Amino acid sequence: MLVSxxxxVMYAWGDDKKENPIECMLVKTxxxxxxxxxxxxxxxxxxxxIKGHEYYLSVKRTILANPPADGSDRTYxxxxxxxxxxxxxxxxxxDEEITSEExxxxxxxxxxxKYAISKGYIVDENGKIVYDDGYDSMLPSYSSARIWLEDVLDKEDPNWVKFESVPYMAIYSFVLSPFTDEIRLVRNESHGPMFKDVVPEDEFTHITQSMQSGEEVRYALILANVYKKGLQKVEFTIKKQ
Structure with a gap:
């Protein structure tokens, strides 16, 4: 089996109108x-x-004699x-029609x-990245660091169950950069987008090499669902050490 x-996107059994898309793997067997x-x-x-990984798998496939009415006739x-x-x-x-936040x-x-970014980032001229919360907790390298999205939705919210469904999951992020008017779209992983996708290498180099000590820039993400419709806006800062 090849895994992309x-x-x-797939739809649950009974969702004939395809109103609730479910993110899934894509495979060839x-x-x-x-x-x-x-x-x-x-x-x-x-x-x-893991998203972003392509796999070639050896799997055991079992054909079910009596599959459930709402499920597949095979297991892997x-x-x-x-x-x-x-x-x-x-x-x-x-989309070519999206040229501004509006x-x-x-x-x-x-x-x-629903979502929050709880910390900002501090970087030095060597590309070292740490959180700005006062703890010297170094993040992974630039290529491996992540912008962590925290689910802070109050479970007492009357729409809590609805907001946990696929149309309200942050699948994408529209990136609003302090260095350009161009809006980019990146894919979020299970806990948020990769740092390098939000802050491209040329912008990261400018921050580490050209900004003065103590200077700070602010990025914004408009989180979006599988339909690329906005959910909310979150922001974070990057400060030069």
Whole structure:
């Protein structure tokens, strides 16, 4: 089985109107269709999928004699991972009509306060990145660091259950940079977008090499769902040490 580095969308049994898209893996199985097929993230027993990785797997497939009415007629379990390759994800194109923040359409009931970025960042001339909370906790390298999104939604909110559904999950981020008027769209991982996708290498180099000590810049992310409709706006700062 080949597993794509990119994800797709599937719909639950009974969702005939396709109102609630579910993010999923895209797979090709030997002997089946040559087209990519959707498969749920937890559908291969013993296998954990990481976005951005392309896998070639050896799996055991079991055909069920009496499948559940609302489920698949087959199950999969991992035998071994034959290949695991990190793939650089291409930049996601932004709709040509979106040239400013005002052009971003919001999902119904949005914006709302579900996500937060709890910390800012401090960088030095060597590219070292630490949080700005007073603790000398160095982050991973520039290429491995992440902008962490924290779910802070109050469970007493009357729409809490609704806001936990797919249309209110932050799948993408529109990036508003202090260095350009161009709006970029990046994919969020399970806990937020990668630092390098939000702060491109040329901007990071400018911060580390050209900014003065104590100087600070502010980035904004407009979190968006699978339809690329806005959910809320969050901000964070990067300060030169």
């Amino acid at each position: 580095a990119e994800t797709g 030997e002997g089946d269709s040559e087209e990519w097929q959707p498969l749920g993230f937890n559908s291969i027993e013993g296998f954990t999928y 379990s991992l035998i071994r991972i034959l290949q695991d390759r990190l793939v650089t994800e291409p930049e996601i194109p932004v 052009d971003i359409e919001y999902q119904d009931l949005c914006p709302f306060e």
